[in-house]
Structures are given as structure tokens and as C-alpha cells.
Amino acid sequence: MTDSLSNSIQIDVEVTYLERQSLPEKDHYLFAYTISITNQGSESAKLMTRHWHITNGDGEESTVSGPGVVGKQPDLAPGKTFTYTSSAAIETAVGTMHGHYTFCSANGTVFDVPIPAFRLASANILH
Template identity: 45%
Template sequence: MSELSQQVKVMVEPFYLDGDSSMTENRFVFGYTVTIRNDSEQAIQLLARYWKITPGNGQVQEVRGEGVVGEQPLIAAGEHFRYTSRAVLDCAVGVMEGTYTCIDNATQTTFEVPIKPFRLASPLHVH
């Protein structure tokens, strides 16, 4: 992992969206708010995302795409970017993890920022 990768911090706060979920249809909707903090001394830009979603049934889903929520945000040194998105699972628990592909604006070097695994669980399935 590069030094710059270590200076970009990702914090995720997951939550359950009861009103959008349906236990009878095996549809469990989770929101998550992500804060990406740039603790480096140069501006970076988030170019792409990769998510690995592992529901409790073990059927892994992978999601790749440009940016996040329709944006490729530029995050200045010492600043942060926050967004909220969602994931739909067919079971009440799961785990998400992934990476962001970013670019150092000064050197035009791309690097990966890991997103640590976090748990998705409906309130009835929290242990």
C-alpha cells in the first residue's frame, strides 16, 4: 500500500432502511454514509469504486463503476467528501468491503484506497 493510500481515510456508517425493505419478499435495503478524508498534503480525485458485497447466503456480488453517486469528487488536502448510498440484499445480513481508485493531482499517479469490511444487518438480526 502506498504512503498516499495510508493518508486517505474511509469511514462508513451503515443503517437499515426498514421502510424500503420487505421481509416477505426477501428484500433488505441498507443505506450507508461514507466519509473520505484526505489527510495528505495534496489534492486527490476519486475516479472509481469497487464493492464486494457478501450477503449471509454467501452469493458474492461485485459492483464496479466510475466515481460515487454520479460524481468523481476532487478532495483538497485536509478536506473530506461525504456521500450516502444504498445496497439491496436478499437476506437480512451481509458484509461490504472494497476499494476506491484515486489519482494524486500533483503527480497524476493512481492509487487504491481500501475500504475495510463493514456489517449490514437488519435490526432483528443483530447479534
């Protein structure tokens, strides 16, 4: 992993609790998250894989890994942003997600970009 390349990718996250699609009485809480990935570096970088750690309010963790995001492996030119929305379901009203993306730069260098932890919380828990 090359730290300077990792630092050239900015990750921004927004989370929305999907109240109408959640079933709290059945311990099913659904969240949409929108992620914007911006290449602030000087060379193109292609998002190859994602790796998520999802933790519910009881501390139970699950992992999700796979190629790209939402069926795509975007190639981000310098200064470009790719935004997508996906979802996660957990069994509690509160949880967290964090992980990393693996990129490949135009010159073939493979590097990981950490995705800082963000909170999943239903509207009934936090105001």
C-alpha cells in the same frame, strides 16, 4: 499503488437498515450507507472509480464497479472531506460490503484505497 498515498485517505462508514423500504417476506433487505472520505495527505487526490464486493448471509457475492460515487468524482484537497450516502439491497437480513476506491493524485499517481469490510444487518438480527 503507492502505500503512502493510500494511507493518506481515511474512510469512515455508517450503516442504516431501511426497514420501511425492505420486504423481508420477499427476501429484500435495503441498507443505506454513508461514507466520509478524508484526505489527510499533503496533495490533492481525485476519486476516479469504486469497486464493491457485496456478500449476503448465504455467502453469495456480487460486485459493483464504476466511475466515481453517486455520479461524482470528487477532487479532495488536503484536509478536505467528501461525504455521500448510497444504498445496497441484499436477499438476507445480514451481509457485508468491502472494496476499494481508485484515486489519482495531483501529480498523476494512480493508487487504490481499501474500504474495510462493514456489516449490513437488519434491526431484527442485531440489537
